[in-house]
Amino acid sequence: MFIIGTSFYFALLSVLNVAAQVQALDPFIFGSFVGNSATYSVASEIGFFVNQGLNVTLLPIPNSTFGYDTLLDGGFDILVGTVDNVVNMRFNSQKQFTVVGQLDLGPDLVIAGAPGVTSVSDFRGKGLMVDSPTSGYAAVLQKVLSLHGLQLGTDYTFQQVGGTATRFELLRNGTLADGTPTAGTILTFPFTEEAIAASPPISIVARVSDFVAPFFSNALTIRSESADPSSDPNSTLVRGVAALLGASRFLTNLSNKECAVRAIARDNGISTALAENEYAAATNPVSGETSQVDFAVSQLGLLNVIDIRMLVGGFAQVPPGFDFVDAIEPGPGLLLDFRIRDAALNLVKEVKSGECPLTHQ
Ligand SMILES: *[C@@H]1O[C@H](CO)[C@@H](O)[C@H](O)[C@H]1NC(C)=O
Ligand SMILES: *[C@@H]1O[C@H](CO)[C@@H](O)[C@H](O)[C@H]1NC(C)=O
Ligand SMILES: *[C@@H]1O[C@H](CO)[C@@H](O)[C@H](O)[C@H]1NC(C)=O
Ligand SMILES: *[C@@H]1O[C@H](CO)[C@@H](O)[C@H](O)[C@H]1NC(C)=O
Numbered sequence: 001m002f003i004i005g006t007s008f009y010f011a012l013l014s015v016l017n018v019a020a021q022v023q024a025l026d027p028f029i030f031g032s033f034v035g036n037s038a039t040y041s042v043a044s045e046i047g048f049f050v051n052q053g054l055n056v057t058l059l060p061i062p063n064s065t066f067g068y069d070t071l072l073d074g075g076f077d078i079l080v081g082t083v084d085n086v087v088n089m090r091f092n093s094q095k096q097f098t099v100v101g102q103l104d105l106g107p108d109l110v111i112a113g114a115p116g117v118t119s120v121s122d123f124r125g126k127g128l129m130v131d132s133p134t135s136g137y138a139a140v141l142q143k144v145l146s147l148h149g150l151q152l153g154t155d156y157t158f159q160q161v162g163g164t165a166t167r168f169e170l171l172r173n174g175t176l177a178d179g180t181p182t183a184g185t186i187l188t189f190p191f192t193e194e195a196i197a198a199s200p201p202i203s204i205v206a207r208v209s210d211f212v213a214p215f216f217s218n219a220l221t222i223r224s225e226s227a228d229p230s231s232d233p234n235s236t237l238v239r240g241v242a243a244l245l246g247a248s249r250f251l252t253n254l255s256n257k258e259c260a261v262r263a264i265a266r267d268n269g270i271s272t273a274l275a276e277n278e279y280a281a282a283t284n285p286v287s288g289e290t291s292q293v294d295f296a297v298s299q300l301g302l303l304n305v306i307d308i309r310m311l312v313g314g315f316a317q318v319p320p321g322f323d324f325v326d327a328i329e330p331g332p333g334l335l336l337d338f339r340i341r342d343a344a345l346n347l348v349k350e351v352k353s354g355e356c357p358l359t360h361q
């Protein structure tokens with residue numbers, strides 16, 4: 001009786017324990033323009049978020065005003081978006097955003113043509129879709145086209161339509177929602193490989209990494225007021241970054257290729273063949289997600305972003321004499337502040353070698 005009682009007690013304890021573990025997951029809201037970067041897919045599908053006690057909700061961001069306002073209001077724990085947005089809002093309007101790490105170098109960032117468009121010169125006299133005419137990607141587009149001798153306003157125009165998913169769908173049609181023809185746009189991971197695989201295939205007329213490298217594209221961005229982890233080194237924010245760090249290391253290790261491909265395929269609902277191409281893009285050393293060891297920031301990549309924004313007159317509200325080089329020095333509450341990332345490095349959990357524990361969702 002005593003024995004049964006004890007084992008019943010332990011059985012009950014372990015049920016409670018499991019229940020406690022399930023309940024212990026803290027909500028973590030991840031705002032993203034890009035949707036599922038390969039790092040995110042690995043973190044989500046291979047259990048890095050769950051291992052950190054997090055129940056992550058990925059919220060797609062329809063436009064940058066909405067995305068960054070939501071971050072400031074506390075609607076996202078972290079936001080993944082281009083560092084150009086942060087540079088723009090911090091230096092032009094003193095918005096309190098801080099970058100805790102660099103996610104990528106612009107994976108598969110390309111200029112793609114609508115059906116029938118096969119080279120940059122085909123853009124002459126046409127309209128190209130952008131998320132916003134003042135975005136960093138619009139500036140990169142202007143730079144590459146100007147190197148080919150095409151000037152905005154004179155040789156081509158911008159059509160403001162929104163995020164990459166929307167632009168990808170419209171590009172396949174070659175028209176905007178109202179039927180206006182469009183000639184091309186900027187695409188990025190994971191849409192570029194989908195474009196190449198589309199039928200008929202969408203042509204890639206230029207790769208940004210052939211013109212600008214290194215290029216700091218997506219940044220792990222937070223409210224500056226959340227940048228100090230000292231009062232809670234195990235906060236959900238620190239654990240969220242730790243999960244992403246674990247996923248990044250997993251993705252970087254070539255031994256994990258097969259498992260990472262499965263995670264990308266499952267998270268995006270795509271075939272293994274397409275996921276293999278996405279994996280190749282994500283692990284490209286010049287433009288992918290794996291060259292920034294533990295999300296280290298490329299200062300040169302950031303200077304290139306600033307340089308391109310300068311080229312298109314994108315610092316209109318910055319006072320004369322402003323020292324950009326000084327302004328990108330890391331420090332507490334500044335544009336770059338690595339304290340959350342450093343705290344997260346203490347919490348990284350690796351998955352056991354050889355395992356591919358895809359989570360069930
Ligand atoms: C995760 O969050 C979702 C949405 O808030 C909720 O429905 C779900 O029950 C949560 N799951 C766990 C395991 O906490
Ligand atoms: C941005 O998205 C929000 C939320 O969907 C929407 O209400 C707003 O009109 C959008 N703004 C622009 C400029 O598209
Ligand atoms: C693409 O064109 C088709 C046929 O004209 C139309 O039904 C569909 O809504 C268009 N798709 C988009 C994303 O505009
Ligand atoms: C934070 O987590 C680590 C590792 O899980 C643990 O050793 C430490 O005691 C925790 N610290 C606090 C303040 O909760």
Ligand SMILES: *[C@@H]1O[C@H](CO)[C@@H](O)[C@H](O)[C@H]1NC(C)=O
Nearest residue numbers: 253254255256352353354355
């Ligand atoms: C890569 O993963 C393999 C297998 O899991 C492991 O043996 C190896 O140590 C890892 N390499 C690095 C650099 O972490």
